[in-house]
Amino acid sequence: MTRVPPLVARDEFTWEIPAGSVPGMRVPGILFSNRALLGAVESDPSLEQLANVATLPGIVRSSLAMPDIHFGYGFPVGGVAAFDLAEGVVSPGGIGYDINCGVRLLRTSLGVDDVRPHLKALIDSLYRNVPSGVGSRAGVTLSPSEMEEVLANGARWAVDRGHGRREDLAVQEEEGRLAGADPSAVGDGARRRGVRQLGTLGSGNHFLEVQAVDEIFHPEFAPVLGLTPRQVVVMLHTGSRGLGHQVATDYIATMDARLAREGVTLVDRQLSCAPIASPEGERYLRAMAAGANFAWANRQLITDAVRRSFREVFHRSDAEIDLAVVYDVAHNMAKVEEHRVDGAPRRLLVHRKGATRAFPAGRPEVPERYRAHGQPVLIPGDMGTASYVLVGLPGAMERSFGSSCHGAGRLLSRHAAVRRFRFDEVTRALTERGIVVRSASREGVTEEAPGAYKDVEEVVKVAEGAGLTRRVARLVPLGVVKG
DNA sequence: ATGTTC
Numbered sequence: 001m002t003r004v005p006p007l008v009a010r011d012e013f014t015w016e017i018p019a020g021s022v023p024g025m026r027v028p029g030i031l032f033s034n035r036a037l038l039g040a041v042e043s044d045p046s047l048e049q050l051a052n053v054a055t056l057p058g059i060v061r062s063s064l065a066m067p068d069i070h071f072g073y074g075f076p077v078g079g080v081a082a083f084d085l086a087e088g089v090v091s092p093g094g095i096g097y098d099i100n101c102g103v104r105l106l107r108t109s110l111g112v113d114d115v116r117p118h119l120k121a122l123i124d125s126l127y128r129n130v131p132s133g134v135g136s137r138a139g140v141t142l143s144p145s146e147m148e149e150v151l152a153n154g155a156r157w158a159v160d161r162g163h164g165r166r167e168d169l170a171v172q173e174e175e176g177r178l179a180g181a182d183p184s185a186v187g188d189g190a191r192r193r194g195v196r197q198l199g200t201l202g203s204g205n206h207f208l209e210v211q212a213v214d215e216i217f218h219p220e221f222a223p224v225l226g227l228t229p230r231q232v233v234v235m236l237h238t239g240s241r242g243l244g245h246q247v248a249t250d251y252i253a254t255m256d257a258r259l260a261r262e263g264v265t266l267v268d269r270q271l272s273c274a275p276i277a278s279p280e281g282e283r284y285l286r287a288m289a290a291g292a293n294f295a296w297a298n299r300q301l302i303t304d305a306v307r308r309s310f311r312e313v314f315h316r317s318d319a320e321i322d323l324a325v326v327y328d329v330a331h332n333m334a335k336v337e338e339h340r341v342d343g344a345p346r347r348l349l350v351h352r353k354g355a356t357r358a359f360p361a362g363r364p365e366v367p368e369r370y371r372a373h374g375q376p377v378l379i380p381g382d383m384g385t386a387s388y389v390l391v392g393l394p395g396a397m398e399r400s401f402g403s404s405c406h407g408a409g410r411l412l413s414r415h416a417a418v419r420r421f422r423f424d425e426v427t428r429a430l431t432e433r434g435i436v437v438r439s440a441s442r443e444g445v446t447e448e449a450p451g452a453y454k455d456v457e458e459v460v461k462v463a464e465g466a467g468l469t470r471r472v473a474r475l476v477p478l479g480v481v482k483g
Numbered sequence: 484a485t486g487t488t489c
Contacts, residue, residue: 073484098484135486193486204484245485332484414487443487 004043005051007031013466017051024055024267031065032400032466036458040411041069046076052267053081057275058088060341060348064400066355067462068409068454073097074270077354077410080403082339083276085347090281091273092255092288094351096332097248099288100295101206101239102173103378103406104328105389106306107225108321110232110314112212115478118313119210123436123479125309126208130302132201132483133440138301142195150198151183154293155328158300168303171367172328173357173375176296178335182286186243187250194243194294199301203440203483204414205407205448206238207380208302210479211387217471221373221391225326227473234323235387235475236302237380238483239332240295247291251284276349285334285349292333299328326389327367327376331356331406337365339401350401358392358404358469366392377469379460381408383437383482384430384450387475388460395467404469408456417452418443426450436479444482 005021010030015038017029029050033041041047046069053075054063060082069078074093081094115122131137142150149157155176158164169175201208213231216222227233240247255274259266266272274280303325310321334351341348359366359375366375377390385408396402412420423442426449430437439445463469 096484101484202484203487206484239484242485249485 005047007042007047013462017047019054022048022051025051027054027059027062029054030062031069032462032468033067034458034462034465037067037454037462040454044071046071049074049076050079052271053079055267056089056091056271056273058084060084066403066405067459068354068405068407070410072353074268075353078405079353080351080355080400082348082350082401085276085336085349088276088349089273090276090285090334090349091271091351092248092252092284093270093272094353095288095334096353097245098239098332099244099247100292100330101332102295102299102328102330103235103237103380104299104303105326105378106234106303106323107227107326108232108234108310108323110321112230112232115210115232119436119479122210122309122313123438123481125313126306127438127481129305129309130201130208130481132481133444134203136200136202136440137196138199142198147191147195148183150297151186151290151293152181153177154296155300158297163304164300168300168325171325171369172296173330176300176328178289178292180286181289181293183290185283185287186247186290190243190246190250193246194241197241197243198298199305200241201238201302201481201483202241203444206483207383208236208481209383209477210234211475211477213473214386214476215474217473218391221472224370224373225376225389225472226324227389233475234306235378235380236299238298238302240291241298243294244291247287251287254280288334292330327378329356329378337402339397348401352403354406355403356406357402358396359402360392360394360397377404379405379407379456381456382450382453383448383477383480384433384435385456388456389472389475390460390463390469391472392469393467396469399466400468404463405459408453408459410452411454412452414447417449418446421446421449421451435477437482439482448482
């Protein structure tokens, strides 16, 4: 039975579920939202999930949710929670089944008018070069030793093997390689699922989109990112595929067994977790890092395929088309980071599940090239509306452990969206707006119909109003490959 | 998200 916890307005963009609203809450729940978005969540079980997270041992300050919050496994999607390293827990449900699901943005030297006449050919070529859909398989199979290297080295493995440029790495979160990865913590089942999946898009909300820069909001930072109005860019959204999913499945089972052994009961069994300082917790974090590296290698191989498609369609060299990486973010991840708590610096394990790190200017984790401005935050919207580039602000460090939103956020479940929308109508509405769509399945289109999502404009306005991030550029879709 | 309910 769903209990809807009370929401108390704290300011225009901040709502609180006071500690004590749900039995066992150790800290309050904080939701960044506004009146326009609240209607979608007020009676939603995602708020109960936000409160449930606040019951976990060692949680620091508050259980947080971004404006794109929706119902997830255990933790809400859009959830952020930080834990004390000695007293706290790590929970796979706080990271998500798709470990290091994330977004990469590539820029081109082409303008809308250069691409429009070749748009259909370009989307067809991308569809051919990047396997997509449920169970999509890569043309190549990783050998056992290659798998070891992918899990240990992420995007760096791909670049070392000639799949990309050395300079691609400097502009990725963690430079595309999370330290602390232990391939031996990734089971045989997970490896088997991954061997034919590197360089594949997958399904669901994963996509590869050709977009145009529609509007610049931050005239100082946009040129540093190489973004100008009417420029064509490419956004890709995917993660660690079946490998990451199997890692999550395996460790949830391990943690469930430990909880049963210790006689611990949780308010929701989907909050399955283990102490950070335990063999199960430590081993999961090493496996999670390896899964994250698989995802970064995946996005790097897809980058390589995107460059191939542009060469094929435009008959120009890589240097002419540019296709430089602007940035690559993870939005399903847990990381040890330093944050100020009650005025003192403290190392915490920050879970972000459908939430993006959004560090401000000056943080050493921000690439040197961008450090004077802050970390780029990449926000895919829905395929009919718009996506955004944002930048982290000091307010994110003060309020959300350096985090912001990750997308528009679902309004309807997949099932509800398939019942609500018809494939032909969704496709026609997009075609009428000049958007070319290729999908591996009809469900890929109806599940992801623009009407299944919240208004991304409202989501980014809340993230800005709450002081977490500011808008840098708005990107509009020209063509999309859906999983 | 996911060999979409091993």
